[in-house]
Amino acid sequence: MTFDPMAAAIDWLDAYREEDLDLIIAMYADDATVHCNCVGSTIVSGASKLRHYWMVRLRDHPASELLDLNPMENGVRISFATRLGAMSTLLSFNSNGRIVEQNFERSN
Template sequence: MSFDPMAAVVDWLDAYRSGDLESILGLYSDIATIECGCGGATTINGREALRAYWEQRLRDAPAASLNDLQPARDGVAVTYVCHGSNVRADFEFDAAGQIFFQTCGPSN
C-alpha cells in the first residue's frame, strides 16, 4: 500500500477537530518544524516544542470545518475554519509518511 498525503492531512484535521493530542503528535516526525503565522509568527522545532504548541492550540484555537483540501507543490494544502476565520496549512512529508514541515496562517 502506498502513502496517501491527502489522507494523512484528513487524519490530521480529524485529530485536531477531536482534540486528540497523541494522534496529532504521532503524525509528525521527531525533527518536524512548524512555521506558524496564526496570531504572530513563531517557529516550532522538535518533539517537546510540538507538544507544547499543540496543547496550547487545542485549548485556545480549536479547528472547525474543512473548507478546502488540495495537492500543493511539495505536499498538501488544507484550509479550515478556526474561530470563524479561514486558516491555511501546508504540509510536507518525509519518506516514512510523517509530517516534517508545516506552515500555517490566515488564509488570504
C-alpha cells in the same frame, strides 16, 4: 500500500478537530518544524516544544470544518475554520508519511 498525502491531511484535520493531542504528535517526524504565522510568527521544533504548541493551539484555536484541500508540489494545503477565522496549512511529509514541515497562516 502507497502513502496518500491527501488522506494523511484529512487524518491530521480529524485528529485536530477531535483534540487528540497524542495522535497529532504521532503524525510528526522527530525532526519536524512548524511555522505558525497565525498571530505573530512562531517556529517550533523538538518534541516537547511541539507538544506544548499543540496543547495551547487546541485550547485557544480549535478547528472545525474543512474548507479546502489541494495537492501541492511539496505536500498538501488544507484550509479549515477556527475561532480566528479561516486558516490554511501546508503539510509536507517524509517518505514514511510523517509531517516534516508545516506552515500555518490565516486565509484571506
